[in-house]
Amino acid sequence: MRYVRDDLAAPGLTRIVHRVDTVALGRETHYDAGVLTVSPAEAKQLAADPALREVRVSWASPGEPVRIVKVLDAVEPRAKGANGGGVFPGVLGPVKPVGTGETHVLRGVAVVAAGFLPRAQEAVADLAGPAAALSPLGRTHNLVVEFSPANGATWEAVEAALRRALCRLAARLASAALDAPPDAVEHLPGPARRAGRGLPRVGAITNLQTQGSFKDTFVYGRSFGPSMPALVDPNELDDGAVVSGQYGHPGLKNPTYLYQNHPVVATLRRRDGDDLRFAGLVLCPEPVEQDRKELVSAHAARLCAIAGFDAMVVTKEGGGNADADMALKMDALEALGIPAVGLFAEMAGADGTGPPVVVAPTRATAMVSTGNYDQVVSLPALARAVGGERVDLVDRPATASLELPTAVLYCALSPLGWGRLTCQEAS
């Protein structure tokens, strides 16, 4: 039987990709032939909010001897039309379903917030030296947004203002390339509606951390905390349906940038039609109560069974607490006869000899290691730092040489599978 793809699939999304090789600050925000210029005055205006007294922007680019400290969220510039409409629904605009049509992407750029928020565990991203390869920000030109809270503003209001500011800036920067000729055009079909050529239908379960203020994730602008698992078109993430407001566990953080470029989704898409059919994406909250964790996990597994998925890749955000969501979900899937693979960071102590995970599945056994959370990495002194003057965790100047656990390096243990770290037994 001839293998047919597009006529079985959902409408799909087209990415119009514009590469950015050079960045600058200037009088006007402008994109031309790989050069992105940002007007600081316009950026400040876009980020303005009653909760923010002051906003500063600067560039930090790959290979420069610069360290971003107190990294919060990172967002990739994307736009669907003039004035930034259509992306980040529920944050910037109305909550209309997204994930179809055309989306302009500024590839090679991230808009990054850096500074103090309560409950935000300090994150570090080096753009040069050995740790640069451990963070997605080591590869992108980063427009770093620093801020001072307004007098009397609640921290919750400051956080919401930052979240809106990053999305607004990201949409504005991408809209500068709306009329530019694309460097690449990528068509992303919707998920397969039924199996083709006898290939297994493999999907992804993505647990979103939902543990209250400053540790929350927003879907169509609302906290996903009270929700049940939802089967979504992965293309919705491309248009910013999932926005992070989660600032704990730096090494295990899933920034908005990685939801827009979901590594497991990208891999399943790439292999769709070759050795598997990409079946779809299930978003799940990570509730704090055990009975809710159990309910969500059982429900997610049932949803996958009803949808006829053959196997799932399960991911999380966060540390040991989120391991419980992983273990419950993987076991619930296996109990229904659906093989489950989970991505875990090991928490095996600095010397790598302790038990690797806090809560292990009992039925499922297939786990991918994204590195050891506790392993210490030596960072060299760097000439410049943005985001703060000190790394409070070790009480050192932000530009100094640092000995830090991998857990502190932004996205170094990416639960979404962005990175190349793993662990092996020493011989």
Next chain:
Amino acid sequence: MTRIVHYLNQFFAGVGAEEAAGSPPASSAGPAGPGRRLGTLLGPGYEIVATVWCGDDHATAPGAVDEILTLIRAAQPDLVVAGPAFTSGRYGLACARVAAAAGDAGLLALAAMHEDNPGVDEAGAIPVVASGPSARTMGPSLERLAAAAQKLAQGEPLTGEDGRLNRPARRGVLTERTGAERAVDLVLARLGGDQAATEIPLPRFQPVSPAGPVDPATAVVALLTEGGLVPDGNPDRLESARATRWLRYPLPPKGELPVGDYCSIHGGFSTAWANEDPHRILPLDVATDLEREGLVGRLHPEYLVTTGNGTSVGNARRFGVEWAAELRRAGIQAVILTST
């Protein structure tokens, strides 16, 4: 001649049982207790030149391992052998720590205990070989320990075949393929029938048998928490995540924690409500009421605290054993441990 120092607890050194658990470290020349049989099994070419022992409770106290190591080094050993500790938690932990400290000091070292002993995960890169569950299995346990010690002394690595329980250290490496790509490879391997494929060996978690019931009306009860509740300003700098230690603070005599005098530094939850009323983390108010009403015999005047957020299982287990020893020393029969 391989010079060996053998580490034992007070019981196996023949000093005494629980009543001697607080004894400080001491050293005597030559083998003692099970060391005599161990020396015979090791045979010519090996000599147990000294036995160092310490009370089980004392061995978990801060600084005890350093004192023990000083005694060990005074005997100038080539190899340090600790145990077998069977399923005794405090003894196993001491054996593991003493062996790990000896390893850090550049000595060859080896510990022996049952696989359920929490000390197995505390030895770091030092090998721990299996023993039976109790002293009734002393004979075969010593045979395995002697064989492993000989192998180690000859410069050979110990593996599962030698009864090694703890895995070699796992180190971070960069791979060609991303985590996501490897996850999809693994899912396809599973679908292809490979049930064993994984990058992470499943950890061994043993069920814990609860202690027997106590009569609360006569018991001394302690309050413990992993909620990061410390005196305001966090004078001892307890970590908000990835805690490596625990602390002990006196409870205010009036039976309440004044708002503003205490704060939670826990990094895993919003501390606003904890700081608004510290009793939400440490229920001293209701515990004091219960004491007043005679439903609780007596409250221990100190509380123990750590932060349970991103804590490694190894550290969490260690805290548990250290707390148990600390509470036993203080004569406590029951605890209320609040989790966040």
